[in-house]
Amino acid sequence: MVCIMKFDNEKCGYCGACTSVCPNSSLELTENKLIIETDKCDDCKRCSIVCPLGAFLEVEGN
């Protein structure tokens, strides 16, 4: 699987909204860091829809 979601850590507020919708458990929120396991991500973009701060950026192409 190829992950083309790009994540901007500086825009993240560590709220956990994205982890609640990730179907592949690719996202783990620690106390102050969001860890993305890119090999588990299938690029469904659900995380980017619920992020209150727009921390996920879509990157053109594969």
Place this chain on the structure above:
Amino acid sequence: MKYDVIVVGGRIGGSVSSLFASKNDLDVLMIEKQPEIGVPLQCAEATSEETFQTIGIKPSNRYICSEIHGAELHSPDGNHFRMYPHNDEIGYILDRKVFDKSIAIQSAKAGTDIMVKTTVKDLIIREGKVKGVIAKHLGRTMEIEADLVIAADGVGSNVARMAGIDTLFGTKDIGSCVQYKMVGMDVDPNLMQIYFGNEIAPGGYVWIFPNEDGVTNVGVGIRNHKKTAYHYLNKFLSNFEATPVEMNIGGVPLSGTVDKTYTDGLLVVGDAAGHVDPLTGGGIHLTVICAKIAGEVAAEAIKGEDISAEFLKRYEERWNDKVGNVIKKSLKYRKVLDKLNDKELNALAKFMKGRDLDSITSASLLGLVKESPSLVRHLKDII
């Protein structure tokens, strides 16, 4: 290390569960990943008297910021109407950082051990039964055994998923929220202000809740939209001369409860279970009710030496008896509200002046037929 019960998450769901488990003489450990319970704030802090009644405490000035007597609801065209609770029930705006911690302190006084800045990374599962947790504190990993685990780890709950419970929410079901605590908003200190409109907050609303001493909680929740909650909040605030002193971010589950809230050796409580009113996004009072039941059922299970799913099913039956119907009814209302365009919202606001949701009858809807027949069609679904 072995406990009767481990509670994961130390905010309201975790603190109330552990309080009632400890009050019932269990050995309880509560684990919170943040260094401070209640921080960061992810809430607009409004709740009702019921919250205190359920826990069995009197509201304290240490965490009550203001008393709320009603709400002013604003439609997209700028019209507004007021709603007051049926039985003059008073609402409160809390200081949740103080409130959640004060319940954790009560729980500790009742005997709960608490670990902060400790994250549950995995569950110990033996022969299909949850038997404890694997937790990490300052780089040190430890296995802690327990007969029962209560997952009160919030909307992004990984703990329930580790036990095979499906707590995945749809993107349409998550309220994506941003809030500022602001100075400079001039509002009635005893009224909540709510603004609806597809240009203001698609799939949700903007709130202004009077906090103490000239501070207000101003936030927005939206659903399933390309633009962010942050965008909508700043757009709304561009009409006001006010400045933030704090920013809070969060997701709130608005789909009703998850399909199953128990399994062998584990219960799920609060946001992790979807114990939130799908219309208002209010979860404090419902979480408290369900968490109390979780603590009590945990005690029955440990004393009866039966932590099987078959036994723990009574947890779900009991919370369903108490709050299941409220959640289902609110979900029905929310689904109707989802369908309304701004014109229909305007007509609804005009119609609702002097009424409450429960007083809408088929007969009263006749008055609306001429103005907005499409609204009448939508409202018929909730009568």
